[in-house]
Amino acid sequence: MTSRHFAYGTRLAAVALLAACHQDSALPTAPGDALFAKQPSTGFQMYVTGKGPDVTTNGGNRAVYVAGGGTDDAAGMKWLLAQGGTRTSGSGFGDVVVLRTSGSSGYNTYFAKLGANTVTTFVITSVAGANSATVSNAIGKAEVIFFAGGDQSTYVNLWTGTALQSAVNARLGQGAAVGGTSAGLNVLSEHIYSAQTVSTTSAMALANPYDPSITFARNLFNVPQLTNTLAEPHFVPRDRMGRLYTFLARLQADGKASAPRGLAVDEGAGVGITAAGTATVFGTGNGAYLVTTASRGASTLSAPLVYGAMQVLRVPAGGTFNANSWTAAGTPYSVSATTSGVVSTSGLLY
Numbered sequence: 001m002t003s004r005h006f007a008y009g010t011r012l013a014a015v016a017l018l019a020a021c022h023q024d025s026a027l028p029t030a031p032g033d034a035l036f037a038k039q040p041s042t043g044f045q046m047y048v049t050g051k052g053p054d055v056t057t058n059g060g061n062r063a064v065y066v067a068g069g070g071t072d073d074a075a076g077m078k079w080l081l082a083q084g085g086t087r088t089s090g091s092g093f094g095d096v097v098v099l100r101t102s103g104s105s106g107y108n109t110y111f112a113k114l115g116a117n118t119v120t121t122f123v124i125t126s127v128a129g130a131n132s133a134t135v136s137n138a139i140g141k142a143e144v145i146f147f148a149g150g151d152q153s154t155y156v157n158l159w160t161g162t163a164l165q166s167a168v169n170a171r172l173g174q175g176a177a178v179g180g181t182s183a184g185l186n187v188l189s190e191h192i193y194s195a196q197t198v199s200t201t202s203a204m205a206l207a208n209p210y211d212p213s214i215t216f217a218r219n220l221f222n223v224p225q226l227t228n229t230l231a232e233p234h235f236v237p238r239d240r241m242g243r244l245y246t247f248l249a250r251l252q253a254d255g256k257a258s259a260p261r262g263l264a265v266d267e268g269a270g271v272g273i274t275a276a277g278t279a280t281v282f283g284t285g286n287g288a289y290l291v292t293t294a295s296r297g298a299s300t301l302s303a304p305l306v307y308g309a310m311q312v313l314r315v316p317a318g319g320t321f322n323a324n325s326w327t328a329a330g331t332p333y334s335v336s337a338t339t340s341g342v343v344s345t346s347g348l349l350y
Contacts, residue, residue, distance in 0.1 A: 043129025047105035050095075050118030054141045057085030057094040060175040062275040064225050066189075068233040068265030068285070069149055069182035076270035076282030078114050083177035083274070084143030092117060094143025099124065099164070100184075101154040107146065116144070130162035139167040144177045147184025155187045156194045156217045169222045178223060181270075182233045189231035191251055191260060192217040193243075202242025206341060208303040209246050209253075216247075216256065225273040225323050228260055235264040236286050241312075241349045242342045244291060245335060249307045252297040261326055262291030262310075269317055277324035279315075286350060287316040290326055291335075309334040314350070 063083035065076060081093040092115035098107045101124050108119040120138050124130050139145060145168055147155070159165050172178055180188050186195075193216060200213035230251065232244045244262045251257040265271055266285035273279040281287045292311040301307065313332040315321050321328030333346035342349060 042132055042134070043124065043126035044132055044135060045104075045123040045125070046134070047108055047121040047123075048118065049105075049108040049112050049120075050116070055094050055117040055143075056088045057143050058088055059085040060094075060143060061085075061177060062172060062175050062224075063177045063273060064188060064223050065177070065179035065270055065272045066185040066226075066231055066233075066263070066265055067179070067181035067270035067283075068185065068235060068267050068288075070234070070237075070267030070285075072110070072181065073268065073270050073283035074114065076272060077111070077179070079272045079280070079282065080146070080177055080179045081111070081114055081116060081144055083272075087117060091115070095141055096120070096144045096146060097122070097138050097142040098146045098148055099139075099168075100148035100150050101125065101158060102150045103148060107148060111146075121148075124158055124164065127158055127162060130159050130164040132163070136163045136167040139164070139171055142171060142176060144179070145171060146178070147180035147187060149182030149184055151195070152183040152186040152192065153195045155183065156192065156196075156220060160217070160220060165220065172222060178221070185231050185233045185265060187217075187220050188223050189226040189229045189263065190219055190223075191228075191230040191247075191257060192220060193230065193232070193247055200243055202239055202246075202342070205243040205246035206305050206337060209250055209301040209305045210303065214246070214250060216251070218256070225275075225277060225279075226263070228257055229263050230260060232262065232264040233267070235266050235289060236350050237267050240264065241289075241335065242337075245307070245310060245337060245342055246305055248291065248293045248310065249297060249301060249305065249337070252293055253299055253301050255299075259293050259295045261293070262289070264289040264291065273323045277322060279321045279323045281315050281317050281319050281321075283317050285317065287314060287319060288321075289314050289350075290321060290328065292326060304339055305337045306339060307337040309336045309345075312344075 065080040098121040196215040268285040269283035
């Protein structure tokens with residue numbers, strides 16, 4: 001990754017052309033078309049690409065797009081932009097605000113090429129940055145809010161109880177669309193695996209469902225489509241069925257949820273859910289997995305974990321499901337935890 005930051009003052013004479021690659025690098029710009037701002041004393045860094053914020057769009061659907069990490073799917077991301085509405089004058093979409101706690105401006109070029117009017121990335125490095133009026137004002141003008149990948153523990157720790165959290169929730173209530181990938185997916189569901197110590201594995205979680213690596217947060221953002229849900233990215237490559245199963249068992253046993261649902265998204269895939277609950281799976285890989293727990297479960301859990309059946313339904317890329325009823329075409333199978341690990345009635349976990 002290469003990145004250069006330019007000092008930002010009250011007047012900016014010119015912006016230099018920067019080499020970039022997608023995700024975590026500085027974006028290429030043309031003079032007059034982008035603004036770089038480094039503001040370490042305010043707790044955030046800001047990068048702006050486009051002709052100016054606050055474009056007018058037609059409509060706006062309180063939709064959500066959750067991606068499993070890895071390579072972003074252009075069709076899914078363009079779907080997200082479209083949920084924010086199309087411009088009333090000219091072609092293309094509205095304004096995008098990208099929020100993250102590490103990295104740089106890689107999504108600026110990406111969203112701009114997909115047709116966004118303006119893309120503003122904020123790298124929030126402190127609670128003070130999350131309370132900045134500059135950040136809140138930009139969020140208040142966005143048609144689409146997107147959470148990049150990174151470390152979800154910093155999202156929870158730096159954003160909980162801040163103006164950023166309030167601004168995002170207010171904008172979502174007004175109809176803005178929201179999306180996230182990897183850690184940005186984690187924080188959009190009602191129940192959040194917050195990874196406050198280390199990122200747990202399936203083996204660690206199944207060996208001890210009360211391992212210190214298993215930590216939760218809740219309701220960082222208000223996304224109705226993900227109510228009573230815990231979302232998991234990087235699902236198949238990182239073998240996360242066992243840990244998602246354990247997370248759902250813990251939420252049930254701890255009295256934090258009744259019959260919580262798991263939404264797991266594979267790398268390279270994404271799930272777009274409209275305000276009405278119609279869900280479409282985009283991208284590649286194994287698509288998405290809907291995991292359903294029983295309405296009741298044990299109040300205490302053993303170590304290693306031994307627990308009852310949970311239903312799993314895989315929805316492949318190109319497929320659809322009903323996010324309200326948590327149903328889709330296809331044949332579900334069940335997974336259970338035994339002293340030997342997680343077993344599946346289909347013979348395969350994935």
